[in-house]
Amino acid sequence: MAAKDQIESIFSGSNGAYLADLYAQWVENPESVDPSFSDLFMMLDDAHNIIVKDARGASWSPRPLTDILHDIDEKAASTPQKTTQITHVQIEAAVHDSIRAIALINAYRNFGHQYAQLDPLKLAHRIVVADLDPKTYGFAAQDMDRPIFVGNKVASFLPKEIHTLSEIIAGLKRVYCRSIAWEYMYLQDLEQRHWLMQKIESQGVINLATEDKQRILQQITEAVGLENFCQKRYVGVKRFGLDGAEVTIPALHALIRQAVQYDVQSISMGMAHRGRLNVLTNVIGKSFTALFHEFAGGSYKPEGISGAADVKYHLGYRKTVEVAGKTIELSMAFNPSHLEVVGAAVEGQVRAEQDRRSGKHLAVILHGDAAFAGQGVVYEILAMSQLPAYQTDGSIHIVINNQIGFTTAPEESSSGYYSTDVAKVARAPIIHVNGDDPEAVVKVMQLAVAFRERFSTDVVVDLVCYRRHGHNETDEPVFTQPVMTQAIRKHDNLYKVYADKLAKEGVISFVESEANWSEFQEYLQESYVVAQNYRVNEMEWIAKEWQEMKFRGQDRQNFSTAISHDIVQKIGKALSSYAEGFDCHPKLIRQLEVKAQMFSTGVGIDWATAEALAFGSLLVEGYPVRLTGQDCQRGTFSHRNAVLFDQKTQQPYVLLNHIQPEQAKIDIYNSHLSEFAVLGFEYGYSCTNANALILWEAQFGDFVNSAQIIIDQFISAGESKWLQMSGLVMLLPHAQEGQGAEHSSARLERFLQLCAEDNMQICNLTTPANYFHALRRQLKRNYRQPLVIMSPKSLLRHKLAQSPLSGFTDQTQFLPVIDEVDPTVTDKEAIKRVVICSGKVYYDLLMRRLELRCELQSEQITLVRLEQFYPFPASELAEILSGYPNAEMVWCQEEPENMGGWNFVDRKIEKILREMNHKTSFVKYVGRLSAASPATGLASVYKAEQATLVDQALDH
The missing domain is CATH 3.40.50.12470 (Rossmann fold)
Structure with missing residues (x-):
């Protein structure tokens, strides 16, 4: 029997009185009822005892049942005899309705997110969720206006003790099925669930101050404005823009603004290339001039600093900014195109900050929807989030969910209902929000920071948006996503959507919004002109202690490592x-x-x-x-x-x-x-x-x-x-x-x-x-x-x-090469063979040479150890080898020939020999033959191979 049918059967009218008695009994002692009924009552979750407690009243002042019944049905008789008769009937019906109503309330808490209005494009059709259907709980259409007693403690959005079913459902939809979808009822911590429930259900209609709305619009103006400017100025140039997901910028600003209220000193961010340039400039504070300099092919490095450099949408930055009267250090980690890997590095950066200096430090990791669902490292990072070695007091994960992965649709990229389902392993609440509702996004970010501050655990925010262009600006998305692409082309950008909304509210006229838009575009144009003569003078994104270090090409020095x-x-x-x-x-x-x-x-x-x-x-x-x-x-x-x-x-x-x-x-x-x-x-x-x-x-x-x-x-x-x-x-x-x-x-x-x-x-x-x-x-x-x-x-x-x-003491130091240490080797010119080796095989050679010492007296063999492969110690090795002018040179390793160090050292050693005019410039290889596998799994074969290569090296 389906779950829906089971619930309808259990709640049938004939079972009402019996069920009410069992429920009261279960509240007093859950183990006193049959487990099957206990499972049923458990679905009522945290509100399980509200009805009975309210019905019975406080222990010091019992509430008359007739009061409750009178509230439900004003026609209830007042005579003791009739009250007794009607009370029996009405208690059965009232408790029956109350239990079913609370089951419905908890269903919305658990599953309301499935019916929320999340897609800005309105392409994702709302599904029919049986758990949210009143019929599942035995209610019919004629019951919608019937008063139901739920008490005033079940849900803060239901302030009265008695509400009609239609009022209850309307309140639930208002809280759980609009622009924000909440997933939190799976959290194992009761306090966390209650905290979130109270915050979610008490917030009501989002109503930001005029100043806050104007600030959000300005942030959107800058986010959309930058993308539009680059799209026109750098036609066909890859930038992996934020177009369609520009709400990310006010989201981050809201997060930072909330974080400084909790005295967070630094925020370390990590993200992929999508939208990175926008975040670097409009959030962290990298200059538009520097950005446009990089668009023109300029380096981010000062002159005289060598290196390969990297594309502009992989670069990081660091800056200390002032927010709401407080200073905070913001940084964006450098990262490759390999999606999601930077998250692990960011967590390490934040833990290092927490370990080395006092104060609060926050990790914020931005993800793509397809990568969050597809990359295994995401699970590894989430799995470590509460471990002593790696916890960072909670991170905030923001999924820029543009509902596409290059050309891959959501149904092809995730087996879960959401791309964020993996985050549940970290016991993190997941909040989905419509990207075309920036005010809802701001509220969500504020709550996410507050939750992290309160419980020191991860939070995931899923910004449901879209991608206006292809995977990059040269890509044509209509080939593979024709329906979505056409919908996007008809859809106004976020600046237009929000500016129109605020104009209708009288917050700021559209004329003023357009003036602000034009002013920002002029500023970008000025930065573009200045960028043509821009020169990088300092590495301001590098932390002070690292600026004191010497980069490659500068005067690098090693100091004494010995101790007293x-x-x-x-x-x-x-x-x-x-x-x-x-x-x-x-x-x-x-x-x-x-x-x-x-x-x-x-x-x-x-x-x-x-x-x-x-x-x-x-x-x-x-x-x-x-x-x-x-x-x-x-x-x-x-x-x-x-x-x-x-x-x-x-x-x-x-x-x-x-x-x-x-x-x-x-x-x-x-x-x-x-x-x-x-x-x-x-x-x-x-x-x-x-x-x-x-x-x-x-x-x-x-x-x-x-x-x-x-x-x-x-x-x-x-x-x-x-x-x-x-x-x-x-x-x-x-x-x-x-x-x-x-x-x-x-x-x-x-x-x-x-x-x-x-x-x-x-x-x-x-x-x-x-x-x-x-x-x-x-x-x-x-x-x-x-x-x-x-x-x-x-x-x-x-x-x-x-x-x-x-x-370890006096003047000792690291030795990249170690010469023969046998004191009996005094006449180096008499040495006929030098065996150069590295690592453990040296001791195999040494012990075998001791065994063969008598046989080898007429033909001395010496052992030289290469301790450091790279940087290759050419001068040190040359000095040692020059002492053996008459010896042949052998490289011995225990790894197969196509592995180990042989292919790295052979040309280098030969070059040394040629430059010193040694009698031989050839190095003989001794070791295992080339192999697909690094080693045999048979001990007998290993021993035979090892003995053979050792004897060959010693010319035995």
Whole structure:
């Protein structure tokens, strides 16, 4: 039986009295009635006890039933005998009607959005929603004028206790089925539902002050005016205009104006290319002169700053403005054409602001409707919104819903009822609003900011509008959307729509509106003329602390990374002890004892301890550290254990936060199972705080390609395109160890392919000390650069992969190349073969060479380690190789020939050999054969392959 039929059956007249008694019983004790009836009463939701409470009156003053009945039917008898007789009948009918009416009210709260007037083009026909049909609840046409008792607490738009059914429905349609559609009844938090319900149902007719309406019209004048100006002045030039969705501009202004009332200090925005130029100029404050300079092909960079630059609709900006007497910093994040990815970076930027300075900071992310429904990163961002590592006290998401995705219709781009349905996973209310009703849009934005302020959670606003032109200004939309395109061509733009409305209201005459329009057009023309001789003199969009950094081509310097012996011991003490009363696991106690021995003897410093020394020394110097990644608190390989957990209370204890009273803080968070959004978040964080060490660790390096867009579009090219530096560190476990294709390779070759123009650092390290210096080097310099480390797995506990404490102190530093360390190799001219290698394979070669030492006495072989692939240390490697004038050169790697570092280094090493006039300019390759898969999944095959390549490298 359909739900509609079930409700009609349950509410049939013959069941009325029985149902009324059960309902009263359920209010007192929900478990006292049959579950099937309990489910029915539950649909009455938050109003479930209003009827009975009102009918019975307050506990101290019971309300006579005859009063209620008299209100409903003035013909009710007043004699006690007749009252008793009629009361029985009337109570049955009254309670019956009241329950059904409240069920209908709650249906509008849940489903009224489906009947709202959202489409400015009026092409979307209202559907028949059975849940909103009075017949579903047993009401007939003749019942429309019947008085129904609902109490005065069920809904604020029903102020009286008794209303006719027609009055109830009219009130519901006025609240839930006009220009605004509300989705909020799925929220699990009762307080949030009640808060929204009260705000929604008490607002009544939107009635803004004259000043507010005039301000909105001016904002629309500027939004529409800019698009019209560009459409005429730059015919056929792509700009991805906001035409049809210009209401976005007053929406953002309303959001900002409301935010400053809550003392928000900064708003970081992210959006795709659609409408970006309009937002940059009309909201954030970029000059029209600068914009028109870019339209003419000019660069946004000052002269003397190199880089690839980017198209104008990818650029960001930053400016401090005054709104309603208060200052606020507005910024727009740079982004690529890859839709939705910038949202993760924006969230990271805002979290960085919240962590480093007091005050309130807000993330606002603008989306397209098709992208919001289609891009998986949207879900990842929403899923992280309430997690400790990533929450930003709630973000406001604005969907510019032009009801089209390039040529894709809504029914082809989303399986949900709305493109915004995915936002429900974040327990965010979703508000849809007609883009041709700017006053409704402003009210919605005000409420969205207020909700975020009150509950620190995300809010989604869906601006339902249209796209006046094609996907870009050279595209013809009529080929694929003929009906919509014709409707749009007949539809007045938002300026005309709203100016006419205000003229009719007497707020501002159309003559005055046209004068304002003309004045703005003249201003744009003046800016256009000035732009012809415009020169960029300063990078005002770059935050002050980043302006102090040196860009590529400027005087970049690295400073000392060594630390004092005293600091080493102070950190060592913190790493080997914990608070009194803390119940530490016995095995971890033994690990701490081993660390204490390391610091007392000065030898045996392993990878995790070296990392902790780097972190701790930066903390002592005042630099915060942030490390995130799947399982990174303990470490995938259980090597780090940077956060101890009390075995009785589960309380965490972060060792490095207890070095000394005055120190910076380290935050170590286990991330959720995401690479894409998490890496984007950390990138955004690293681009905001120049003086913090930000690290992301992959569970295995193999999984980093889940975040390939962040690597390709942001990390490797951000500085070249946008002058956006980042000191982000990526730790990617990488090595062939017989664990199969998905646990062997971080795809070193792909990172090397991205390297150029001094854009990032790629390392494959072999010593804990070098790891220590590489990490500290990130902050001990006058610029910032991403660092990608092929981090170890088996080497984490390898007895040979240890460093003495002397490698961290005095004048020690990072070594991009490490020469032979065997003290028995004294006659370099006698060396017949130099094996150049990188990473873990070095130790395989080293141990095998020890085994074969007796056989190789007559033909010496030396091992040289390339610790840093990029920037390629040509001079350092040349100096080392020049010491072996008679040796042949071999490159050994454990990756397949078409992977790893071979194709990156072979020409570079050969060039070095030619320039030094070495006896050979040829480099021999030793390693696995080219393969489609990074590694075999068979342990026996792996061992055989590894033994073969090691012996070949050693010429055995």
